[in-house]
Amino acid sequence: MTSTSTNKTSAIELVIAGDLAGVGAAWISIENGVPRWSTVDDPVGAWRQALLVGAMPVREAVRKNLSVLMTGEGGACELFPGVMAIGCVSETRRGRCEGVAVLPTSELITEGSLSMLCNAAKVDETVIRGFASRDALPPREAIPAITDLVRRLHVSARRRIEEREAAHSVDRRLSESYEELHLLNSLIDGLVVGGDPGDFLVSAAEELAATAGYSWIAILLDDPGASKVDDFVVHGSGAPTRAEVRLIAESASTSTATVVLDPAFGEMGLAAVRGGDRNLGTLVAGGRAGEPISSIELTLLASAAGHLGVFLRNAALYSDLDAMFLGTLQSMVAAIDAKDPYTRGHSQRVAILSRDLAAAIGLPEAFVKTAHLSGLVHDIGKIGVPEAVLCKAGRLDESEFAAIRQHPQIGFRILRDIPQIRDLLPGVLCHHESWDGSGYPAGIAGEEIPLLARIIAICDSFDAMSSNRTYRSAKPRQKVFEELRNCRGSQFDPSIVPVFLGMDFTEYDRLLARDADGFGLADDRRVA
Structure with missing residues (x-):
């Protein structure tokens, strides 16, 4: 199971556990066919959940009856006299969401299972009987209605989590878009015809490092050509040398942004700088503290590399035009010399x-x-x-x-x-x-x-x-x-x-x- 799925299951577990507290049910999430048993932080206030979760016979019974409980939209069965299990299954576009609600009924007190569970959970039976006399337990006849309620709560909890994730996703995308727009706006501001290509490359490296949190940026050009700029530009400290960047670029050999792991420099983002159908060079970024390089940073890297390619191509064209212009003036001067x-x-x-x-x-x-x-x-x-x-x-x-x-x-x-x-x-x-x-x-x-x-x-x-x-x-x-x-x-x-x-x-x-x-x-x- 991926970390995203695990996080989602944990979120649903917290929500539905709170919803089921009113009927005294314990919630057990099912991941890949395996029950995920949680601990109960308040064994006094949540004595029913603590009793059921802490008793090994209950755990064993849930495991044995899992195929029945996970059938269709979920089955239900009595694990022991006075202990009911209700399976909950819902299908989503992201896969199945499964769990089991275990709750005691009034028959737990009258039909003799309480002593066994108290011994298994190592709790004082007298204290538990006192809690049971205070907190009324539902009768077995109420289970169909409770089953319907539990499944509704399960679906509701799942939808709430998905809606919250969707909202977070929108927020994240807006944040990503803002960062990308900020970077691209800064790069576009530097796209001045006739501007110094070297200054633009240094400025672009600084902006990318500041936006995405890299400690260094390196730009290696295969052939600066008519753009008249250094073929190796570095911002920050700890960057590879020109030769090392060339080796890294050759080993990656990609036309898109990608992540490269290097023993000496750790995780690096790498993107090809292209001008039309020509490969102009490589943009490499590294030394990022905290989380690994994500698709967000790779998108920014690819966008920056794209704008570098546009600028370098335009700079080369401008240099050609400038040379042609100067040649024209020199020809005019030569005409004077001819006279x-x-x-x-x-x-x-x-x-x-x-x-x-x-x-x-x-x-x-x-x-x-x-x-x-x-x-x-x-x-x-x-x-x-x-x-x-x-x-x-x-x-x-x-x-x-x-x-x-x-x-x-x-x-x-x-x-x-x-x-x-x-x-x-x-x-x-x-x-x-x-x-x-x-x-x-x-x-x-x-x-x-x-x-x-x-x-x-x-x-x-x-x-x-x-x-x-x-x-x-x-x-x-x-x-x-x-x-x-x-x-x-x-x-x-x-x-x-x-x-x-x-x-x-x-x-x-x-x-x-x-x-x-x-x-x-x-x-x-x-x-x-």
Whole structure:
């Protein structure tokens, strides 16, 4: 018999025993054809039950007559003169519910069985006779009515227990649903397109551990691919290593949530992380104190693994789109280089300087990325400048210089209708504005100039002065730094210049050396 069935039998036993107390009957539950004898806690108040339960002849007689008592809906027989047994049987969807009610009748006193039972139960006969004279016992003629009552009470007790179990089941399911909804809501909150996959995996592990009571969570990915995330994420203490998780996953080899027992790590829940028809990895949870992992925890584990799969698949798709987007921008920049190969690499160098400067200032990661991309396309408007002007040897006349000065606005017009890059536009349009208002195209000043444009302006000028020109070689680094200091508060934001001067230029110098090989020189106004 399962523990659930045993618990149900015990519950029915308690209920019907209380119901039968009024007629002085003792209730004996039958489990798998075997009587289950209970003890009587109050042998004085419940003297009839104590007498019958404690007498071995009664127990033996019930055992011998069990086949008769369990026939049909239950039979009835007299075990001894004045001792009646009433069988109760009811069928339910969960199986049979069986028991026997044993009760004394008035004939127990008049027909001589009392002395035998008192001796067998080792109780004082005089005391029992005193109780019997006080508490009237039903006559044998009342047994049919009592039999009907007992069976009704049995059915009623069973139904009450089942109704209570059903109510508890509803409560449990509601609780389970709440926990699952809470976990899924927390996971969904993290499903931000473009969000950091590593942060999401750590957050998901923390939420799952807190919701289901695990002390550790491990996520092992077979191939992170384009999602750009560590292939092994652990939350909590006492978790297996990457190699151990892989062995556990291989031994379980399941596409659904399951329980795994391990000598070293005990009971663990394991679920496959899938993206479409591909297996992306394994989610393992362990170290849960208290009760064993139940279907509730497995359901939560499977739900969490499902959302991890969705997120990782979306993250990979987003990464692919991001790479394609960046490739498109780089192609646009390459188009500028094709028009004027002497400025090869200028945009890439300004991009990495802008990225590093934004990071050095302490701006958010999203802004740092925007600075990088805006620096990459800041000169995209030069596509609209005639090649004769861009490639002209020597100095430009005023009309040609006016054409060059149009490139911020041309670039703005080229990019403004692309929703994904609207955040880049301030850098494209305003990177030639000056802190004192002497720049172009709008002549705005100070903090009216977008911060993105102020960052790119310094990087753009630094690269122009650091590059070789037709009429001069590149300026020494210290001369360039001196020029930047001199232009603080006039051309450049005075608060940003010191930050720029403190940056590491190792990567920039590597790019500058690479791009300088094999190319001629150009007028600095065309790259400024």
